[in-house]
Amino acid sequence: MRDSFSSFHPLVNFVYYAAVLACSMLFMHPVLQIISLASAAIYSVTLQGMKAIRFQLLYMLPLLLFMAVLNPAFHHAGVTILFYLKSGNPVTLESVLFGAAAACMFITVILWFSCYNAVMTSDKFIYLFGKILPSLSLVFSMTLRFVPRYTAQIRAISRAQRCIGRDATQGSLAMRARNGLTVLSVMATWALENAIETADSMKSRGYGLPNRTSFSIYRFDNRDKAVLSIMTGFIAIVAIGAVMGQAAMRFFPSLKMVEMSPFSIVVYAAYFVLCMLPVIINLAEGLKWKFIESRM
Template sequence: MRNRDAFSSCHPVINFFYFFLILLITMFCLHPAILGISLAGSVVYAVYLNGRKAVRFSLAFLLPMMLLTLIINPAFNHQGITILAYLPTGNPLTLESILYGVSAAAMLAAVISWFSCYTAVMTSDKFVYLFGRVIPALSLVLSMTLRFVPKFKAQLHVVSEAQRCVGRDISDGGLLRRTRNAVTIFSIMVTWALENAIETADSMKSRGYGLPGRTAFSIYRFDERDKMILLWLCFCGGVLGWGALTGGLFWRYYPTIKGAPLTPMTGCILLCWAGLCLTPVAINVHADRVWHALHGEEAVR
């Protein structure tokens, strides 16, 4: 069951800046604690957003992908000085390559998991609101792209059901007939996609989208809550940026494993990063408590 996400109700600037900050640090920092906290935070938030669906996605897609990355890296990357064994090909299996594979797997899984949260929070109308005046054509194309996949899946289900009712399902008949039915369905979907894109472009053009001086109605307001969250995000970004510049987040895997020692400064940076990764969940937990408290008072009355 999907929960109501209070973080999605924040201003689009807050949502976009949060994911930009999270993804930037996750993709360019190799510190294992940073990657582990990022992966855990993304999975927790994804589970809060999508419930069992996120759990199935993690088990069916993220976990096999991590295992595949973990296996591939030591098989093809033989850097490092700590040799554990020799592969049948004669190449060494090093501890550094294994740990780097674990790091790469965690990074890839965390980025994909955060992007799944991003697509649930940053809807197409928020993206157009942020970039519609700066890059109107590109923002329209990107928003159409973001909503194309779910619309395409829904329309594909409708077309497949219609074809099945007239005896043209891809599971009916021999191989040649199934192939012909699949090509027919694909042709229908391509035609639908092109017509839908043309209709959307003509509709936006007729409304004056992208013209200079055009005004647009917006339901988004930057309130006090958004200001407080923005200050928190700027604080966390400043602390993490300072930690990166001073070497507090330094970590390498080749030729030897070496990283910044665990000091009070590093601990504070990691605590700040954990707080940043859990910010949406904390906002949702607080909103849930307020909601239950208000409804509890109404029930007493």
């Protein structure tokens, strides 16, 4: 499925992810955590399809359950005792819920970062911070590319070595070790040569010079202004609610949270719309295209 939110200006994308990641890491309120987790899971599926579903079911769900169970086994604070372990340590309701909240926060941040990597490409990051922090933005951008690029290169080297019978999976144990070292040696040589070529290329293009100009395909148009204004409004509502204690949650020594009120419902609704904003934009664009096709 085409992601319409990715076509917005990099500033809009970055502000969105900065807001949802900050809220996901700071808010321990169960309503806000459920909203953030559900929104991240839905948007991840929108971006990556079945791959995201497999990742969530095979890795994220077991990790969520494991972390939720692990905390009460070692953390025994709280006044509501559920039962005792064989070691004599109590398992409390507060520690169980705190473990579930911490696990939910951890999984939510991972899902949001997976969406961030799919939308905020290296060229967008360099566009935003290249003039402010040219060296740091370049290093960060290159770091994000290292793992997928080096993984693809080492696979290509392994396939080439396999064609001449010198792959790490062929021959005796000593031969496999020798072949594996050969693959790593070739990989290290390629990495060093690639680093030198990249440095020479960036230097010849004048990267980092004060008067250097750069080409950009990004334009901050009226659509970006409208979405950024709406997003800023929802962020302001959520921030005001957090300052007034609507996102607070106490786990120890006993559970305590703010009572539901009309203002808290407004804050929860604003946070829901903020987290689901990319999905809403995608749905709106899909309906728009269907309407245009029906008129043709």
